Amino acid sequence: xxxxxxxxxxxxxxxxxxxxxxxxxxxxxxxxxxxxxxxxxxxxxxxxxxxxxxxxxxxxxxxxxxxxxxxxxxxxxxxxxxxxxxxxxxxxxxxxxxxxxxxxxxxxxxxxxxxxxxxxxxxxxxxxxxxxxxxxxxxxxxxxxxxxxxxxxxxxxxxxxxxxxxxxxxxxxxxxxxxxxxxxxxxxxxxxxxxxxxxxxxxxxxxxxxxxxxxxxxxxxxxxxxxxxxxxxxxxxxxxxxxxxxxxxxxxxxxxxxxxxxxxxxxxxxxxxxxxxxxxxxxxxxxxxxxxxxxxxxxxxxxxxxxxxxxxxxxxxxxxxxxxxxxxxxxxxxxxxxxxxxxxxxxx
Numbered sequence: 130x131x132x133x134x135x136x137x138x139x140x141x142x143x144x145x146x147x148x149x150x151x152x153x154x155x156x157x158x159x160x161x162x163x164x165x166x167x168x169x170x171x172x173x174x175x176x177x178x179x180x181x182x183x184x185x186x187x188x189x190x191x192x193x194x195x196x197x198x199x200x201x202x203x204x205x206x207x208x209x210x211x212x213x214x215x216x217x218x219x220x221x222x223x224x225x226x227x228x229x230x231x232x233x234x235x236x237x238x239x240x241x242x243x244x245x246x247x248x249x250x251x252x253x254x255x256x257x258x259x260x261x262x263x264x265x266x267x268x269x270x271x272x273x274x275x276x277x278x279x280x281x282x283x284x285x286x287x288x289x290x291x292x293x294x295x296x297x298x299x300x301x302x303x304x305x306x307x308x309x310x311x312x313x314x315x316x317x318x319x320x321x322x323x324x325x326x327x328x329x330x331x332x333x334x335x336x337x338x339x340x341x342x343x344x345x346x347x348x349x350x351x352x353x354x355x356x357x358x359x360x361x362x363x364x365x366x367x368x369x370x371x372x373x374x375x376x377x378x379x380x381x382x383x384x385x386x387x388x389x390x391x392x393x394x395x396x397x398x399x400x401x402x403x404x405x406x407x408x409x410x411x412x413x414x415x416x417x418x419x420x421x422x423x424x425x426x427x428x429x430x431x432x433x434x435x436x437x438x439x440x441x442x443x444x445x446x447x448x449x450x451x452x453x454x455x456x457x458x459x460x461x462x463x464x465x466x467x468x469x470x471x472x473x474x475x476x477x
Contacts, residue, residue: 157328157337164321170231177229181222182309189311218261233291236455256281256296258418264387273312275389279423280305300422300448310389320430345432349467350399352380355391363407367475392424401464413460417452421459428463435463
């Protein structure tokens, strides 16, 4: 009987500790209520966002057993091949945001044109740009992917349908940004402009639970550089020089090919993430509204730095880029001050 008792005791302690953590930890729903300061429409929007993330996580988890891997034999608005899960994730996000009743304009990577909410009874003050499934080229090999979003409050009056100018604005106007990563765990990282918070989905309860505030290491953290070196022949001299210097100074190369995964690691461990402009893609490859802006805001709110590098003839801050159209692109250099500043100095 003694071996049985010694086996059960730590098990009971572990269960008790686990339950205490689940019961004592703030949920995403509680956080939304506190962070929206009585703004019921914003609370409804953010609950729609977390619901979309949960439904996407469920679809991705079941992809292999439900024949959801592979291409859908179409291309999206930016010329990328579309996976079956891209279409499913896009439908989930569009439906969740429409049904929230508080959006007036939606911009999705998978939709060529903006989606305007015409019905005045189902329309609200928010414009949302989103990439429903970032890194979907990795989904068939079970590598982490994610969703990214940014939220604007419309500038035009509520009596008329909004226009595309309500969302073609600098990233400094964003009121909420975040991303959800679907990996070994499903994590939702969010900022309301006052720091960055990290939540993990507890599948047993269907709730996102608070994990921690996100703050980049003050000393720059681990020496990691993350970029697609397959494009190196197209880079300008400063980017090439920086990457070579990383190799000569003991930096580790880490590149997943899913922006959510690479930026998430950079925020937690330190280092730098780069997707610069090059000779082939003079504006870079990543889209401004639903990739560059939200990730730049999160990075800066976590204590990091974001820059376009040399873009349009000058060095600039990503959040100050003025998008020309809904699928516009910009170069990306983001991470800790220690590393981003070294890249920018090479342009002087």
